[in-house]
Amino acid sequence: QVQLVESGGGLVQAGGSLKLSCAASGYIFRTTNTRWWRQYGGDLRELVAEISSGGETTYLYSVKGRFTISRDNAKNTVSLEMNSLKTEDTATYYCNSKTYWGKGTLVTVSS
Numbered sequence: 796q797v798q799l800v801e802s803g804g805g806l807v808q809a810g811g812s813l814k815l816s817c818a819a820s821g822y823i824f825r826t827t828n829t830r831w832w833r834q835y836g837g838d839l840r841e842l843v844a845e846i847s848s849g850g851e852t853t854y855l856y857s858v859k860g861r862f863t864i865s866r867d868n869a870k871n872t873v874s875l876e877m878n879s880l881k882t883e884d885t886a887t888y889y890c891n892s893k894t895y896w897g898k899g900t901l902v903t904v905s906s
Contacts, residue, residue: 843858844858877889
């Protein structure tokens, strides 16, 4: 059974940092691209960052230089380190690979 489980969300002040983790199981993690998305309220879900099986990364323009996505194939995890957080980063963050999604972790950035 494929599972993606996010963790690491919480409440942080603007300018602070959080590190999200996504633990994957039930498929060959190391051969797939993995993405972090976010969604605030009823807004469309937006792609925040992606890491390929080879380690190449891409980012949403508004998080470039502040967020870093990384993967640990030995632990089947993908992380999203978020620095210099802004109130507009407030959202539920989801991990995704292929057609599989986690349930999300809430990040709230207060002013």
